[in-house]
Amino acid sequence: MNAELSVADLRFAYTRGAEELFDGLTHRFTPGAVTALTGPSGRGKSTLLYVLGLMLTPSAGVVRLGDVEASALPDRRRARLRATSVGFVFQDAELDPSRPILDSVVEPGLYAGLPRRELEGRARILLERFGLGHRAEHRPGQVSGGQAQRVAVCRALVNTPAVVLADEPTGNLDPDNASLVLDALAEAAGEGRTVVVATHDPAVVARADEVVRL
Numbered sequence: 388m389n390a391e392l393s394v395a396d397l398r399f400a401y402t403r404g405a406e407e408l409f410d411g412l413t414h415r416f417t418p419g420a421v422t423a424l425t426g427p428s429g430r431g432k433s434t435l436l437y438v439l440g441l442m443l444t445p446s447a448g449v450v451r452l453g454d455v456e457a458s459a460l461p462d463r464r465r466a467r468l469r470a471t472s473v474g475f476v477f478q479d480a481e482l483d484p485s486r487p488i489l490d491s492v493v494e495p496g497l498y499a500g501l502p503r504r505e506l507e508g509r510a511r512i513l514l515e516r517f518g519l520g521h522r523a524e525h526r527p528g529q530v531s532g533g534q535a536q537r538v539a540v541c542r543a544l545v546n547t548p549a550v551v552l553a554d555e556p557t558g559n560l561d562p563d564n565a566s567l568v569l570d571a572l573a574e575a576a577g578e579g580r581t582v583v584v585a586t587h588d589p590a591v592v593a594r595a596d597e598v599v600r601l
């Protein structure tokens with residue numbers, strides 16, 4: 388796992404003539420740490436996560452993952468690197484309501500080309516670790532918002548990614564559940580991953596190891 392994630396001279400605009408974001412940001416995200424990405428609404432926190440997660444290509448500058456200039460890779464190689472190296476947690480867990488939780492956790496691994504049997508084993512271990520082992524066969528509608536968000540963290544970890552990106556992962560949670568989700572992200576960082584969390588929440592910023600203000 389090479390969790391060295393950095394950006395240099397970064398700029399991004401959604402369309403030609405649209406407001407340019409990031410102002411040439413240069414930053415190295417520390418592996419093994421949780422970095423909070425904060426700043427006023429509209430400054431591009433979510434957009435930066437999508438750029439770091441190789442879902443959007445910068446207008447200028449580079450995103451490096453390990454030794455690779457990831458942002459310059461051809462689409463297929465970039466998609467492959469994203470599938471194997473990046474886990475993403477969204478504000479609302481966005482789990483498929485019609486399928487058991489176990490399937491939602493397994494799914495990103497199938498995109499990365501891993502065998503289902505192995506993934507089910509990994510998914511059960513992750514669910515167990517975050518206190519959800521007994522929920523594997525339940526549907527998302529049968530668990531609380533806080534539990535669903537911890538399932539989303541398990542889903543983001545199933546491919547053992549070097550990088551975990553989370554977009555307002557505690558936005559809809561009460562403080563106790565928010566704290567459990569932050570524990571899970573801190574644990575992911577403790578294993579040497581690079582964890583970046585976009586947030587407005589001062590409690591998340593206070594718990595982060597490092598802070599980047601946009």
Ligand SMILES: Nc1ncnc2c1ncn2[C@@H]1O[C@H](COP(=O)(O)OP(=O)(O)OP(=O)(O)O)[C@@H](O)[C@H]1O
Pocket residue numbers: 401406408426427428429430431432433434435585587
């Ligand atoms: N898909 C899109 N197409 C065009 N413009 C977009 C798109 N998504 C976001 N923007 C614009 O890009 C800018 C940055 O948006 P972004 O959501 O990244 O900011 P943010 O800091 O995460 O905001 P918030 O804190 O409100 O979530 C805003 O001006 C927004 O309107």
